Amino acid sequence: MKAFLRSAHSLALATLLLAPLARAEVNVVEKVAPNVYFHEGDIGRHGHCNNGWIVFNDYVLIIDANFPSGAQVVLPKIKALTDKPIRFAFDTHHHGDHAYGNQVMHEAGATIVGHSGVLAEMKKYETNLFGGGKPGRWEDAAKGRKDVAASKLRPPSLLFEKQLTFDDGTHRVELLHLGVAHTYGDGWAWLPKERIVFTGDACVNGPYNYIGDGNIHEWIKTLDKVIALKPLKVCPAHGPSGGPEVLANQQLYFKSLLAEVKKLKDAGKTAAEVQAASDTIKEALRKNEKIAHYIGQFINAQVEKAWTEMGGAAFPAKKQAQVEPVRLKAAQLLVVSDNSLPSR
Numbered sequence: 285m286k287a288f289l290r291s292a293h294s295l296a297l298a299t300l301l302l303a304p305l306a307r308a309e310v311n312v313v314e315k316v317a318p319n320v321y322f323h324e325g326d327i328g329r330h331g332h333c334n335n336g337w338i339v340f341n342d343y344v345l346i347i348d349a350n351f352p353s354g355a356q357v358v359l360p361k362i363k364a365l366t367d368k369p370i371r372f373a374f375d376t377h378h379h380g381d382h383a384y385g386n387q388v389m390h391e392a393g394a395t396i397v398g399h400s401g402v403l404a405e406m407k408k409y410e411t412n413l414f415g416g417g418k419p420g421r422w423e424d425a426a427k428g429r430k431d432v433a434a435s436k437l438r439p440p441s442l443l444f445e446k447q448l449t450f451d452d453g454t455h456r457v458e459l460l461h462l463g464v465a466h467t468y469g470d471g472w473a474w475l476p477k478e479r480i481v482f483t484g485d486a487c488v489n490g491p492y493n494y495i496g497d498g499n500i501h502e503w504i505k506t507l508d509k510v511i512a513l514k515p516l517k518v519c520p521a522h523g524p525s526g527g528p529e530v531l532a533n534q535q536l537y538f539k540s541l542l543a544e545v546k547k548l549k550d551a552g553k554t555a556a557e558v559q560a561a562s563d564t565i566k567e568a569l570r571k572n573e574k575i576a577h578y579i580g581q582f583i584n585a586q587v588e589k590a591w592t593e594m595g596g597a598a599f600p601a602k603k604q605a606q607v608e609p610v611r612l613k614a615a616q617l618l619v620v621s622d623n624s625l626p627s628r
């Protein structure tokens with residue numbers, strides 16, 4: 285367990301361990317359209333993200349590389365469906381549960397693709413591989429996860445700025461960067477013919493919104509651009525797939541969070557008072573059934589992020605959830621447990 289808790293998304297995992305959700309669909313291949321597949325990863329036990337893949341005429345494009353062990357879960361399932369070579373793996377962003385499996389994907393034959401921000405943020409956060417001189421998140425994760433320790437970090441080498449398109453006449457996948465959201469390098473995979481979008485962590489379906497590397501105000505605007513594509517099917521990076529309501533609810537959660545924090549800002553509250561109001565905000569958000577399932581372990585950090593983005597000072601007394609998550613130990617996470625998650 286400690287192994288997982290060193291990763292950037294460890295808080296989400298801890299939430300699940302504390303309050304397991306009904307997840308019958310985990311680790312099952314879902315065919316969302318002809319030659320288009322979605323696979324919900326086992327975040328609760330292994331920290332895995334969801335994957336998608338598209339079988340083109342000549343090759344397979346995989347969405348997200350997962351952790352190394354997650355890549356090893358999905359690769360045999362893909363190979364069971366097609367003998368086409370796995371030629372590309374797309375990192376929706378730089379976090380470990382989406383990109384640390386790059387080496388495994390590479391060994392399976394894939395070139396790693398990502399927005400240029402994925403490479404930039406790997407350099408900033410993930411590792412001393414680039415000569416930064418000090419260990420980063422990858423080294424931390426490798427101390428606790430055998431799959432990470434047995435692999436190595438492989439950055440994306442096929443980079444795009446705004447769009448990279450795969451189109452063989454039958455299938456078309458547009459990898460899009462639409463602005464800052466969960467990170468500064470988020471990419472979306474948009475299938476205009478089928479109107480399917482694979483979102484990465486820029487849209488999740490459950491209590492998984494880690495906001496430490498992004499910007500909530502920008503995130504809402506970026507979601508507007510994805511909603512404007514009018515997808516019929518939304519495949520998030522954590523939690524089950526759904527329809528366009530998944531994007532709408534994700535955005536509504538952030539809008540509601542900002543509205544609650546702004547009320548306090550407008551009332552002239554101090555950082556300490558806003559911090560003390562986190563539970564009240566949580567209860568206000570929970571009243572809306574469309575967004576209640578987004579409330580979890582990250583709530584205090586989300587309130588502080590919303591507040592500081594509005595110009596407020598950092599919270600005076602840090603709760604553990606507001607410390608950089610990669611540095612947290614399991615016991616610290618458990619102190620701030622949230623047992624009031626709704627069951628689905």
Ligand SMILES: [Zn+2]
Binds near residue numbers: 293485
């Ligand atoms: Zn992430």
